[in-house]
Amino acid sequence: MTEASPQALAEIRIAAQADELKGLRDTVRETVLAQGVDDKLAECLVLAVDEAAVNVIRHAYGDSGTGEIVLQILNNRGVLVFRLTDFAPPVDTARICPRDLDDIRPGGLGVHLIAEVMDEVEFVAPPPGAGNVLEMRKAITAESN
């Protein structure tokens, strides 16, 4: 018996600009709520994906001008997978780490928020033509824990 493939739930492509983020958030919210996620977790997932997209806009594309971001949402046997692809130069993943929260200062919170919300976060090998692919996973059923 073959293993079931992850179920594709949604895909959205946006310009890597701040005014496009609302559409991304709306897609995440609608998709995860349709999967039976409660409102509180849904808002956490919206925040985490939004923060990841903000990092792409600010750091991956940075001053290089605009590019595109593609978000795919899948359900892999009770685990929601948020796959965020950009077409920017590869980022140095060794430099990405959450900051010390005792150091009260503006900025640097995004990575921490993503890690707080998601079960797993990792950069995966990008397909040809893509720059970076960040996968964030969150189990939403007891069976998948």
Add this chain to the structure above:
Amino acid sequence: MEYQTRSEGSYTVIALSGEVDLYYSPSAREQILKYLGRGQNVLVDLSGVSYIDSSGVASLVEGYQLARTKQLAFGLVGVSDAAMQVLQLARLDKVFPIHGSVAERLASDG
């Protein structure tokens, strides 16, 4: 996001509403720093905030720090559930002075 400002007691109250995200947080930051820069005590009313991201939170942290530097009062009031959830995730809910309302803050000032 929209904002409205008013004076109450010794404070300028900046009421933010809607989504304070990467697109709108520069406006929130500008307002907060503007009034603190004028030497005014500031309360940020978050009761109408439906969403806030780390850039919005950073604007609040910047205000908090500038107020400390200038020895002014700064705080948050009426924090919505959505905003509180993010402050808790960022572990800033115990850092900012937070009150349920402006009246509550004024009463605590004595």
